[in-house]
Amino acid sequence: MSQARYHHCIFETAGGFCGIAWSADGIIRFQLPTDEAAGTERLLLRRLPASTRAQAPSAFAETVEAVKRYFAGDAVDFSSVALDLDSQDDLMRDIYAAARKIGWGQTTTYGALARTLGLGPEAARDVGQAMARNPVALIIPCHRVLAAGGKLGGFSAPGGSQAKARMLEIEGVKLAPPEPAQASLNF
Incomplete structure (x- = not known):
């Protein structure tokens, strides 16, 4: 069985349920909040190659916590978050x-x-x-x-x-x- 290239998790914020997907190189997709976890997951995976649900590793777990703080109203700077934008021109x-x-x-x-x-x-x-x-x-x-x-x-x-x-x-x-x-x- 081959290991998935991408992983994702869904999490709750004050704004609703968000989703994040990552590769070994960085975050590849982020889904803004919806009212339901299942809806967020569907939207997240709609434009993402095969992905498995997983617990975010520490580097991405920090981003999850930052997103929670953002929707709680805290000033958050995401400019240093590692991204995987290889699919972009x-x-x-x-x-x-x-x-x-x-x-x-x-x-x-x-x-x-x-x-x-x-x-x-x-x-x-x-x-x-x-x-x-x-x-x-x-x-x-x-x-x-x-x-x-x-x-x-x-x-x-x-x-x-x-x-x-x-x-x-x-x-x-x-x-x-x-x-x-x-x-x-x-x-």
Whole structure:
């Protein structure tokens, strides 16, 4: 019997049940919270090659504890967590490395993140696609990347944009409500 290349565990946080999957090189997938452990596991494994459930080894158990602290409202820095992004192309890895530098309670936009990489405005779409496909959301803080004008934008995790807004709220980010149409017409 061959040994599985990937392992995963499901754990409960104040935000719901999260999941984490790892290889020998680092975390390969992270699943943001859902209301049920089984649902979280299904979502985690949907885009993951064969994986077996296991107890997280100490290096990844520390990340599990950090995620629990995050959803309890503690400022947590995930920038040094070991990741396995070998399945990503060079541009995606560059985008993810830049996103990992966005600190707790800070935000940027897709376009601004593209500019930090020396890319033109057309690359904002590439940044958006990278955030939508982020295999380790939260650890690579895609929720901190907003649409043009600081608008919330989309979020492909369970709960969609509301989940993104809740995560930003945990970090103390206040998103301004959109201006009424009349205000923009000077009524």
